[in-house]
Amino acid sequence: ETGVTQSPTHLIKTRGQQVTLRCSSQSGHNTVSWYQQALGQGPQFIFQYYREEENGRGNFPPRFSGLQFPNYSSELNVNALELDDSALYLCASSQGLAGAPDTQYFGPGTRLTVL
Amino acid sequence: SQQGEEDPQALSIQEGENATMNCSYKTSINNLQWYRQNSGRGLVHLILIRSNEREKHSGRLRVTLDTSKKSSSLLITASRAADTASYFCATESGAGSYQLTFGKGTKLSVIP
Numbered sequence: 001e002t003g004v005t006q007s008p009t010h011l012i013k014t015r016g017q018q019v020t021l022r023c024s025s026q027s028g029h030n031t032v033s034w035y036q037q038a039l040g041q042g043p044q045f046i047f048q049y050y051r052e053e054e055n056g057r058g059n060f061p062p063r064f065s066g067l068q069f070p071n072y073s074s075e076l077n078v079n080a081l082e083l084d085d086s087a088l089y090l091c092a093s094s095q096g097l098a099g100a101p102d103t104q105y106f107g108p109g110t111r112l113t114v115l
Numbered sequence: 116s117q118q119g120e121e122d123p124q125a126l127s128i129q130e131g132e133n134a135t136m137n138c139s140y141k142t143s144i145n146n147l148q149w150y151r152q153n154s155g156r157g158l159v160h161l162i163l164i165r166s167n168e169r170e171k172h173s174g175r176l177r178v179t180l181d182t183s184k185k186s187s188s189l190l191i192t193a194s195r196a197a198d199t200a201s202y203f204c205a206t207e208s209g210a211g212s213y214q215l216t217f218g219k220g221t222k223l224s225v226i227p
Contacts, residue, residue, distance in 0.1 A: 033214065042217030043202050056214050088155060094213065102213040103148070106157040113173070
């Protein structure tokens, strides 16, 4: 157990809908990263938040957006869902220490199915 | 896009044998990390090796890094059925954002 929690665990949506996924980071961590993992693939970096500001973004369209709150929990929002958005969405928290290698601690993920 | 490529894609061994997985990557890195994932759930961090390190040990795990060949290997000694999982290498190469770039993983099956 890493102390990182995600909700919900499973979600089914239809094409065109919007979805919000939530993540609570491990105590003492101020950085949250989101990853998308399609079936049979490795996770792909979506974006990262450090102290409530976006701190890096992967190759994902603007309909993928996020927030980080003062308690360092985070949300991932996806608008206009497409079938290819079906995946496991993973949240990872870390200490975000400047200049130090940053071990990321992953939550159990949210399995999103888009029909 | 995927930075790393693990080899083999799948590996099946008997309990007690050693398992070796390899990872190759394309760009220069700050560090390389190995993660384990059980049945499509969250990833568990196993070990981190910095770009200026060549070998690192943690329990039954041994990781090597060859930056000249842009490759790493993960050795699990005396494997157990509980080691059955997918193993991913991930590289961190940017300044500041600490984003990880993962390979596609090696699926390890340890037969009791």
